[in-house]
Amino acid sequence: MNGTQRKWSGWSWWYLLFAIQFVLALWPPFYNKAEPYWMGIPFFYWVQLLLVIVAAVLTAIVYFATDD
């Protein structure tokens, strides 16, 4: 039981996955372009929506990795 508590409270290197989300999401030069289009949707829009899914997967990985 003590072991789990430690994981709950302390730092985990898995949290660095959150940093990836922050940087990708908050760096507009990375996605502020129209090309390439996907189904007629400019890059700016579809890549940010894709990023939502990527972020959800990363968060889920952190959840499973830091939890038992």
Added chain:
Amino acid sequence: MQDVNWVALTIFVLLFGFITWLGFAAANWRKGDLDQLHEWGLGGRRFGTIVTWFLVGGDLYTAYTFIAVPALAFGAGAIAFFAVPYTIVIYPILFLVFPRLWNVCHKHGYITAGDFVRGRFGNRWLALAVAITGIVATMPYIALQLVGIQVVVGALGTSGTGIAADLPLIIAFVILAAFTYSSGLRAPASIAIVKDILIYITAFAAVIFIPIELGGFGKIFAAVPAAKVLLAVPGPNTTGAYGAYATLALGSAFALFLYPHSLTGILSASSGHAIRRNAAMLPGYSLMLGLLALVGFFAIAAGVANLPEYAAGFQQFGNNFAVPALFLHSFPSWFIGIAFAAIGIGALVPAAIMSIAASNLYTRNIHREFVNKNPTDKQEAQMAKWVSLIVKLGALVFIIFIPTKFAIYLQLLGGIWIIQTLPAVMLGVYTRWFNDWALLVGWAVGIIAGTTMAAAVNLTPTYPLALGGFTFPGYTALYTVILNLLVVVVLTPVFNAMKRRTPIDETVSADYHA
């Protein structure tokens, strides 16, 4: 305004009738003693992962969001999409901070952020500042939910003069007030499930069928003026629209969880575990919000702004009418009823949670602290019920008698104010290093600077910060909370050196873990 759409109106009223019944019936759901504040105001902290998912989703993604984000895309273009990075960064924050806060609140019976700050820093004036900021920031937010109802009811074609014009809104308010009073947080929790299902149906119908009607996404984006499709590339010596976009996303994300209604939703979960699981599951809503932002572009492509039948609506509600007009234009009557009910019910859920959160704050951190120090459980719960009525009545009066744009301005200022509680609440979860009076001074500096800066840019969200020949246009809330933190960090050693008696921290580090 166009004629009354009877089919749509009938479905709308039937769905409203259903959730009214559900709101009252919810009092018996996971039954608890509603004469206790944590039962009425937090649903007895009994909601598991799934209910928390619906409740927090229904709480954070409000009807106003669903109207205003597409409206911003419709009017201003790409900048509106900041809502997407915003929803990406909120979940790590939820994951890292709130399970700890849930644990400490559960251990000590805290119901509000003010309770936590009072216990952690032992300063009732700091707790008072947190409570007042929460209440003041929440009021215009409730008012904006009522605007959401106003817009869809207007779009259904009901109209009248004088009191008749506001009658649908007053009816919606009475329903909301009554079931919140009788069932507490259980009412919005049960209604949130219906609301979210309706919203998902509407959102998917909108992003699948309307593009087909309009001839595909290629045609839609071709119809959008080029300047609106992407962010303007910043010129020399400024971060331009890029800085504005990123700071709006980050600042709004920090502000979100400091709002009292967010905390109420989160604290009603049955464990810190349920919150962590939700941080991984809630992005389902983010995707929907992003797709809905695109609906603003559909409205441009459909040309609804130029159709004579919607002219009166646009005149009355401005760009907020874009989504309702598009739905009227694109959907059959029966589905318009469902879509508008989704928005209307979507307004009731957060409005109920917000009023509960505001009354918890008043009851715990103002009334109990300064008026009646030893209330019985029953007196405390009764006080909260009455305050929830007063808060909603205030919002209703505001919307009926004061132009909508003031509610929008106040909501903007509310975001700048609420973020000033970040050092005490969010960082307080991790550290007790800050001096309580330094936190209070930092809070005051942040509020004053934020209000002044917002006034200087005519109550728009971004302020062009000039530093050494560079201009950084960015979200005022984020800039001022950094200033607030600097003040706290500088003053903490100063105040500590003045050897004031350091108040006792009633929490210990083990309280923050499961």
